[in-house]
Amino acid sequence: MNASSHYHTAIIGAGMSGLAAGIRLAHFGRRVVILERHNAPGGLNGFYSLNGRPFDVGLHAMTNFVPPGVRGTPLGKILRQLRVERDELGLRPQKQSRVTFGAAAPVSLRFSNDIGLLEAEIAREFPSQADAFRRLAADVPGLEAAPPAGLSARQIIRRRITDPLLADMLLLPLLYYGSPTPGDMDAAQFAIMFRALYLEGFARPFEGVRQIIRVLLQKYREAGGERRMKTPVKAILHDTARATALVLENGETLTADHILSTAGAPETGRLLRPPPDAEHPVGRLSFAETITLLPKLPPAWTGDTIVFFNETQNPVHEPAAGLVDTRSGVICFPNNFDYGGRDLPEGVFRCTCLANHALWDKLPPGEYHLQKQAALARLQTSARRFLPPVDDAALAPLATDMFTPKTIVRFTGRLNGAIYGSPRKIRDGRTFLSNLHLCGTDQGYLGITGALLGGITIANQRILSRP
Ligand SMILES: Cc1cc2nc3c(=O)[nH]c(=O)nc-3n(C[C@H](O)[C@H](O)[C@H](O)COP(=O)(O)OP(=O)(O)OC[C@H]3O[C@@H](n4cnc5c(N)ncnc54)[C@H](O)[C@@H]3O)c2cc1C
Incomplete structure (x- = not known):
């Protein structure tokens, strides 16, 4: 050689x-x-x-955002170890996000990069659980340092939070953003994701x-x-x-x-x-994602950065039985980060839901294209139930695109399109x-x-x- x-x-x-x-x-x-x-x-x-x-x-967003000067955090470690100046990444914080369960009688919890908002929301919607949530949040650094062997995220939450709806609402965003396992995650991953989403939070560079x-x-x-x-x-x-x-x-x-x-x-x-x-x-959880570019984001949609939605009070996080499972998902508006007075040149409406790789993979090419269009429409219709109403005319797209599990396999080689990999x-x-x-x-x-x-x-x- x-x-x-x-x-x-x-x-x-x-x-x-x-x-x-x-x-x-x-x-x-x-x-x-x-x-x-x-x-x-x-x-x-x-x-x-x-x-x-x-x-x-x-x-959608980079997690673990903290403002300048906060020490001992994952973001700080990344910047130091890669010798990157904070300003080089140009990270801009989210406005606010929420998790909403129930299309007919919705229950929502808003959260932001300040844990105080989530605490106040829980005190409003689940007053009897407010102290338990504060104790759970305070326990997270200890769980990160020494994750209890054999306990899952669901068990850890339910030992402190007695209201099952609140427990499921807190868990769903963590599952969507970091679980290779249907419906649950291990203790170590739970602590990492709880810090990433709730104790620290979301940010995005203006240029993405x-x-x-x-x-x-x-x-x-x-x-x-x-x-x-x-x-x-x-x-x-x-x-x-x-x-x-x-x-x-x-x-x-x-x-x-x-x-x-x-x-x-x-x-x-x-x-x-x-x-x-x-x-x-091999992992079994894959996703589809739709991206719609609009001339302008409708004003009614300029409040939320990321919305985690679930149609009923029973959370859906399992391999999709059909091409896509639109009962639950994630909406992201990249426009709704605090860009300091600037806005993206176009409105961007992204929706993600669980999808089935095997079913997408066996579609013949023409059918694949047709099913993509149909799934895009279905996912957007489902997602819009959780957003303030806007006129269809305001959603006439400049362009759309969609990833299926098949796209993920083609572009990364991840088997089954499992973006979070093996369980x-x-x-x-x-x-x-x-x-x-x-x-x-x-x-x-x-x-x-x-x-x-x-x-x-x-x-x-x-x-x-x-x-
Ligand atoms: C639709 C979607 C939305 C997401 N949203 C977010 C988000 O908002 N925030 C967030 O933090 N994360 C998000 N993620 C997850 C995040 O992208 C991944 O967790 C992370 O990027 C994984 O990085 P990685 O380096 O481990 O793997 P990968 O990004 O998979 O990198 C592996 C690389 O290896 C290459 N490779 C594989 N096999 C070979 C080979 N044989 N020879 C040469 N090269 C090979 C692949 O082409 C690929 O480039 C999202 C992912 C997807 C798909």
Whole structure:
């Protein structure tokens, strides 16, 4: 193997976790290459243009926003470890969000980046639960430090909150933004997500995810990292103890002291030659997302940033039985962040709901297109029940787009389109090969903040700490 095709670390995937790990390693002088199958970086949180208009793939919001000066937070760690100035990301806080249960007789709880709003809302809607909620919130740092073994999020909440409706309303946003498991999540993930959404909160750069990716790419480049796009990894060769080489789709072979895969645990298993004895479990939860660009966001819709909705008082968070399950979902208005007096040039109305990969996957091409249009209309009709009424004329779109689970598989390779990956997480990123590490989604580090932290953690703990 000649020296030019040998790296200290080869990273599979230019998503958030791969970029963060790459920056960390390149800062410390390691020879790093990121290999990405697509022509665009960002993975599940990329961006693209359609008919000359910019679209973000995933971004509703970045979680864990705290104002300048707050110490000891995930955002602070990311900025420090990646040597990013806060202003470079240009994060702007949300206005306010809410969770609403019941289309006929709605119960709503508003929340913002100040936990005081949620506390006041709970005191109004569920007065007998106000103290219990404060105790739950106060317990979260302890749960993060030492998650109780064997307890799920639902059990932790129900030990403190006795009203089942409030318990479900608090849980649903956490599930939507970070659970690979239907209807529940483990204790560690619960504590992380509770902090991410309720104790800290949402923010977005004015330009969307492209601003975050631009900064990450610049840091990586400046630190000397190499990046090869449109370069799928076809196989990871190994002996009994170590990964020995990477074979690229174009026939090239690379070697590296360390290989870091952000492709997912079962997906990485499928690259191994010889294949492993057993497959890591594959996630089952996938989503569809619609994006509608409007000349202007209707004034009645300028209040909420993100709305988590559920048709009845029984929360829906399970693999969809049909193409989409529109009984519950998430609405996001990227216009409704505090941009300091500026507004996005167009109105943006995004809706997300659970969807079924297998059903989308078996549709013939023409039918797929028709079903996409039908699902878009169904999801928007469902979502509008939870928003102030607006005239249909105000919603005549400039453009629309929609991701299905099939789109997610095509653009990221995530099996089943499971954006939160496998239900079995490997927190320390270890595999049975001493120099092959997993990073990002299947470490259990979810969302943009989580994926960035995952990349940093694996680079520090599994690679930089070794001789
Ligand atoms: C519709 C949608 C909405 C979302 N909304 C939000 C949000 O509002 N806020 C938030 O924080 N998070 C959101 N997320 C989740 C967030 O995007 C992910 O949790 C996070 O980006 C995962 O990052 P990652 O690096 O672990 O994985 P990925 O982003 O999946 O990156 C893995 C990369 O590896 C590449 N790859 C895979 N296999 C190979 C191979 N064989 N060879 C080469 N390259 C390969 C893929 O192409 C991909 O680029 C959303 C996701 C989606 C899909």
